[in-house]
Amino acid sequence: MSRLTVPKTYKLYVGGKFPRSESGRTYEVTTPKGAFLANAAQGSRKDARDAVVAARSAVSGWSGATGYNRGQVLYRIAELLEGRRAQFVDEIVQSEGVSAAGAAVDAAIDVWVWYAGWADKYAQVSGTANPVSGPYFNLSVPEPTGVVAAIAPQQRKGASLLGLAAVVAPVILTGNTVVVVANELAPLSAISLGEVLATSDVPGGVVNILTGSPAEMAPWLAAHADVNALDLAGAGDLEWVDLQIAAAETLTRVLQPEPGIPSPSLDRIGAFVEIKTVWHTKAML
Amino acid sequence: MGFLEYAPAPESAAILNLKSEYGLFIDGEFVDGRGEVFDTISPATEEVIASLAQADEKDVDRAVAAARRSYEKVWSRMSGSDRGKYLFRIARLVQERSRELAVAEALDNGKPIRETRDVDVPLVAAWFFYYAGWADKLEYAGLGPNPRSLGVAAQVIPWNFPLLMLAWKIAPALAAGNTVVIKPAETTSLTAMLFAEILQQAELPPGVVNIVTGPGSTGQALVTHGDVNKVAFTGSTGVGRMIARSVAGTSKKLTLELGGKAANIVFDDAPMDQAIEGIVNGIFFNQGHVCCAGSRLLVQENVHDEVIDRLKQRLSTLRMGDPLDKNTDIGAINSAAQLERIRTLSDVGEEEGAERWTADCVIPDKGFWFAPTIFTQVSPAHRIAREEIFGPVLSVITFRTPAEAIAKANNTPYGLSAGIWTEKGSRMLALADQLRAGVIWANTFNRFDPSSPFGGYKESGYGREGGRHGLAAYLESSGWDAAGSSSASRAVTSGAPKTSAPKNSAPKKQRKATQKAVAK
Numbered sequence: 048m049s050r051l052t053v054p055k056t057y058k059l060y061v062g063g064k065f066p067r068s069e070s071g072r073t074y075e076v077t078t079p080k081g082a083f084l085a086n087a088a089q090g091s092r093k094d095a096r097d098a099v100v101a102a103r104s105a106v107s108g109w110s111g112a113t114g115y116n117r118g119q120v121l122y123r124i125a126e127l128l129e130g131r132r133a134q135f136v137d138e139i140v141q142s143e144g145v146s147a148a149g150a151a152v153d154a155a156i157d158v159w160v161w162y163a164g165w166a167d168k169y170a171q172v173s174g175t176a177n178p179v180s181g182p183y184f185n186l187s188v189p190e191p192t193g194v195v196a197a198i199a200p201q202q203r204k205g206a207s208l209l210g211l212a213a214v215v216a217p218v219i220l221t222g223n224t225v226v227v228v229a230n231e232l233a234p235l236s237a238i239s240l241g242e243v244l245a246t247s248d249v250p251g252g253v254v255n256i257l258t259g260s261p262a263e264m265a266p267w268l269a270a271h272a273d274v275n276a277l278d279l280a281g282a283g284d285l286e287w288v289d290l291q292i293a294a295a296e297t298l299t300r301v302l303q304p305e306p307g308i309p310s311p312s313l314d315r316i317g318a319f320v321e322i323k324t325v326w327h328t329k330a331m332l
Numbered sequence: 333m334g335f336l337e338y339a340p341a342p343e344s345a346a347i348l349n350l351k352s353e354y355g356l357f358i359d360g361e362f363v364d365g366r367g368e369v370f371d372t373i374s375p376a377t378e379e380v381i382a383s384l385a386q387a388d389e390k391d392v393d394r395a396v397a398a399a400r401r402s403y404e405k406v407w408s409r410m411s412g413s414d415r416g417k418y419l420f421r422i423a424r425l426v427q428e429r430s431r432e433l434a435v436a437e438a439l440d441n442g443k444p445i446r447e448t449r450d451v452d453v454p455l456v457a458a459w460f461f462y463y464a465g466w467a468d469k470l471e472y473a474g475l476g477p478n479p480r481s482l483g484v485a486a487q488v489i490p491w492n493f494p495l496l497m498l499a500w501k502i503a504p505a506l507a508a509g510n511t512v513v514i515k516p517a518e519t520t521s522l523t524a525m526l527f528a529e530i531l532q533q534a535e536l537p538p539g540v541v542n543i544v545t546g547p548g549s550t551g552q553a554l555v556t557h558g559d560v561n562k563v564a565f566t567g568s569t570g571v572g573r574m575i576a577r578s579v580a581g582t583s584k585k586l587t588l589e590l591g592g593k594a595a596n597i598v599f600d601d602a603p604m605d606q607a608i609e610g611i612v613n614g615i616f617f618n619q620g621h622v623c624c625a626g627s628r629l630l631v632q633e634n635v636h637d638e639v640i641d642r643l644k645q646r647l648s649t650l651r652m653g654d655p656l657d658k659n660t661d662i663g664a665i666n667s668a669a670q671l672e673r674i675r676t677l678s679d680v681g682e683e684e685g686a687e688r689w690t691a692d693c694v695i696p697d698k699g700f701w702f703a704p705t706i707f708t709q710v711s712p713a714h715r716i717a718r719e720e721i722f723g724p725v726l727s728v729i730t731f732r733t734p735a736e737a738i739a740k741a742n743n744t745p746y747g748l749s750a751g752i753w754t755e756k757g758s759r760m761l762a763l764a765d766q767l768r769a770g771v772i773w774a775n776t777f778n779r780f781d782p783s784s785p786f787g788g789y790k791e792s793g794y795g796r797e798g799g800r801h802g803l804a805a806y807l808e809s810s811g812w813d814a815a816g817s818s819s820a821s822r823a824v825t826s827g828a829p830k831t832s833a834p835k836n837s838a839p840k841k842q843r844k845a846t847q848k849a850v851a852k
Contacts, residue, residue, distance in 0.1 A: 173474065175800050179781035180458065187785045187799060275790070288581030295576035297745070298569070298588065298791045314809050321789050322796050325764045328775040331603060 057087045057234070059094060059258060060241030062101030063251015069093045074259065076235060079144035079203060087234050090259035092267045095226065098255040099271055102194045102224040105252030110191045110222030114167030121163035121220055123247040128156045131243065135208055135236055142233040143204050155209040161311045162216035169221060169316055182330035189320035191222035192300060193275035196268035198228050198261050199237070200281040200308050207233035210308045211240060211256075214280045217315035219253055223276075226255045226268060230281070234258040261285060269293040276300035276319050280309050338651070341658040343435050343445050350436070354521075355385045356545060357528035359398035360538025365391050367546055372522055375442035376655050376664040376699040384521050387544035392513070392553040395542040399484040399511040400559055402539030407511050408481055412468030419464030419506060421534040426457040426499075429530065433523055437495055438655040440522035442664030442700070443618050445656050455780055456499040462782035463503035466803060470508065473803045476810035481509030482585055483561030485806065488551040488575075490567045491517035491666050492621035492722075497566055498524055500797045502541060503782075508806035510562065513542045515554050519667050521545040552578075560584060562806065566623070569720075569746075569791050587795025587805040589623065589787055591720040592748030594769065595741035596626030596777060599734075600635045602753035606775060608642050611726070614751060614777040616650065616704050619665055620724040623792075624749035626777055628717060630737050633730045640708060640728065644689060647704045652693040662693075665700040665723065674702050674723030681707050681716035686727070712740055720746070734759060738766045747789030751777045770796070 057076070058065040070091035076084045088094075109117070128135065132152055139148035170188050177185040195218045200210030207230045218225045229237030241256050257264060262285050269277055269290040277294045279287050283304035291301050302318045309315060353369070355362035367386030374381055387395070407415070426433065433456070434448040441448075470479050485505045489497035494516055505512050516524040524543050531541055544550055548571075555563045556578050562585045565575050572590040579586050596614045598607050614626025631639050655663035665671040682688050686707040693703040702723055710717050710727040717727045731737040741750055749771040752763050764772045770788045773779060780786065785796040795805045 175785070177781065177783045177785070177799055179779070179784050181779065181781070183776065183779065185781070185784050187801060192789075291580035292577045295573055295580060298572065298576060298590070298793060300794055301580075303583075321770060322785050322787070322801050323764075323770055323772065323789075324785050324799075325772040326774060326776055326779050326784070327760070328606075331606065331775065 054085065057085050057238045057258070059088045059090055060238060060244070060254070060256040061094065061098045062255065063245060065241065068259070069097070076142060076233070078141055084141055085235060087238070087258045090228070090257035090264055092264065094257055095264045095267045096271070098226040098257055099194060099196070099268070099273055101252040101255050102226050103273055105224045105250055106191070106193055108250055109219070109224055109253045112222070114170065117220060117222065118163050118166030120248050121159055121166060121216065124243060124249065125156045125159040125163065127243045127247050128152070128159065131239070134239065138236045138239060139207055139233075142235050143207060145204060151205055151209050155212040158209065158212040158311055159216055162220045162316075165316060166220045172313070173317060173320070173322075177324070179326075182328065184327040184329050185324065187322050187324040189221060189317075190323050192319050192321050193223060194226070194273060195223050195276045195278060195319050196226045196271070196274045197278035198265055198280060198282040198285070199230055201230055201232070201261065201284065202307075203232050206230055206281075206308055208236040208240065210281065211237050213309045213311065214278055215254055217311070218278065218319050221316060221320050223319050224253045224255075226257065226274075228257050228259070228261045228264055228268075231259070231261055265290055266293060269299070270296060272297045274299055276302070278302045278318070279304045338659045340654070342654060343438070343656045343658065345435060345439055345656065348432060348436055348439075350382055353383045354525040354545070356387050356391055356395070357525070357541075357543040358391070358395045359542065360532065360536075362528070365546070367391070367550075370518070372440055372519065374439050374699070375519075375666050376696070378698050381440055381522060384525075384545045386546040387515075387550045387553075388546075389553045392544055392550065392557060395513045395544050396484060396486075396554075396557050396559050398539035399513050399542050402537055403483055403511040406537045407506075407540050408509055412470060412509075415506060415509065416464045416467030418534060418536050419460050419467060419503060422530060422536070423457045423460035423464060425530045425533055426453065426460060429526070430454070430457065433495060433526060435656065436526055437523050438663070441491065441494055441520050442655050442666050443621075444660040444663040445658055446660065447618060452493055452496045455782070456495050459496075459499040459503045459782045463507040466504075467507040470803065470807065473800055473807065475804060475807050478810040479807040480810065482806060482808060483510060484559060485510045485512050485562040485564060486554045486557060486560040487512060487514040487564045488555060488567065489514065489516055491520040492618060492623070494520035495523040495527065498527060500566075501564055504797070504802045505562070505564075505806045506540065508803055510806050511540050513544060513554055513560070515544050515546065515551045518545075518547045555579070564795075564805065565589070569793075572793055585805070587787075587797070588793035589795070589797060590791065590793040591746055592623045592625070592788065592792050593628060593718065593720055593744045593746045594624055594626050594749040594751065595628045595630045595767075596751035597630040597737050597741060597753065597763065598632065598635070598639060599754040599756070599759070600632045601755050603755055603775065604638075604642070607753040608639070608646055610751065610753060610775070610777045611639075611643060612646055612650075615726045616647070616662060616724050617778050619663060619702070621666060621670070621722055622778065623720075624771060624778065626749075626751050627721060627725070627727060629726055629728045630731055630740055631728060632737075633732050636728070636730050640706070643706060647691045647706070650691065650704060652701065652703060653696060662704060662724065665702050668700055670722065671700040671702060674721055674725060677716055677719060677721045678705060678725055681710070681714065681725075681727070684714045684716070686710045686714055686716060712743055718744065734763065738763065742766075742768045745791040748787075748792035749773065
């Protein structure tokens, strides 16, 4: 007499929508022991490019929002994660094969909260008023670099939700948009995070989540001329040197792989901003 | 003598006490290079000034080894305040010998003495003075409570501001506690040799600064050297790409200051007298050999004719000629090769349909010269509107609305600088926000200061030189996360402690990367 469950179809999250891969491909997501969990979309080169287009078109709106606004949106993500805590715990327990996942979800939520608070403060600690030798009002301020492509941490355990937060939050808080390749083996919580983002007032295109093979999609993202920065956080097991070489073609900024999950840090925020210095003459009365 | 004619007022090259031959400066001494000796000439007369040593791979090796030794044994152990005192000494010596340096720079580079005397050399002293004071205050640089130096810095600089670029590179590197191997440009190494003498007078410990002269191959050997921790390059975007490829996969920290194609935007309500001077300064300063030059003039359509007329009038008053003459406004083009590039692109401008106007200047018989040139009727698709000419050539494009100005200004892979001329403050601020460039000049142009960060967006490179941000290029952050964040970082750290990961995996990947980069 047990009720027949209604399993979710896991798709990509691109431009605020949930498309299937244009390639029509899926791959099986399993538990560490090999039991079937879901069919996830296997993103293609075209999906990666579509995601970059979506990310680019979201840059002007998102970077033009106030820091206070972006901070509230990021905090809202934390709120919604908290509300769907049980779902994320379930997904992580199943796909990572761990017995408890409450701490991992809590940590991910706290990462979002930590970065949310920086949105209206980062410019104050990284900007400067420059005492130049002359009658000029001179200020340096950080600006988002634009579109960032990121490879989320790929280890099977402990990374699926937390790893995504650790790479996405520091990128978008300053006004960048991101195309992120999710954890390949445990992608389910990434797509569920997409559902959270879609209902957290994050404008469509600000975060684009691709599932599938990082090895397949990363080269196209690294070489893409409309990608301003490349976060290789989870690319340690890929041919990441090739990715960095490809990125050099258009002087794309590159953050090299890190083992584990990147800690929340100002350095990560700073890796994806440009410092703009403006000189205003103050000698023309 | 007619209007605008002046009696010559040349500075004398006789005040210089030049040697006929200069070696490499390694470990505090001038030594012979293994490569073929080459001449440095005056681009204004094509006469040989001195001969210089050429460093090959083994020489570079020797220089890097000297830098490494002095880093480990002396410089990294010295107190910040003592490092600062050496830099203060250097700043003072530059000031004391400023006349000599200004003359040597004008002679070797071809730029007018008015600029070397009033811009280049004073800024060199200012740069050392500014960073000297940072040396014992690094914990305030915004990089955590205990930032660390990187080690040996490999630095390659261009020919347009030889001594100034050297100062931009060396001052922050030394203040932060690194040692340096620097390669000046092939055509403009003379003042670096004088600078080496200044280092001897300052009694800077041997090996802290090493200077290797030579062509591009010397620079390549330097930036690809396995024992350097930092690469800093100023020059063309093409070479910048090559360097970015060659350091891929290594732990070398890289900063690149590359080309530009800056928009200088003039609105109809601009303060016109200042704007005309600003346009002239923007593109004809230093013969246009400026990466941040305002080479695209974006002028509002309704004032186009007035601006162009006044520009032509103003340019007709500029005096081209002997760089050592204190009346000279426009000096010589730095090299025959650069002159050829300027000519070629200017010809392309005409072929593509732009209208050319060239100031009526007497071109000297010898040397490399190019008279100030303006192209009107330029379309954003023309090569002269897209490619960096690096010469005294201005491409004029019109716009009607601020939105159009922004779109056209940003329509370039470069993003180094931009200028805005308007009396309307709110418009100026709105534009400054929208322009994708690292340095914006509002109602001014081509201003530089050691306290002011300089560097580009997009394909103009990354990293900043100058100011507090310039220190970040030569320091490793000690991290803020440990003390700064709350439960988030604890939770994360317990799972996976943050280490300097790429470094651990670098050596085995590094060889591979270098091979690949060379293969390309």
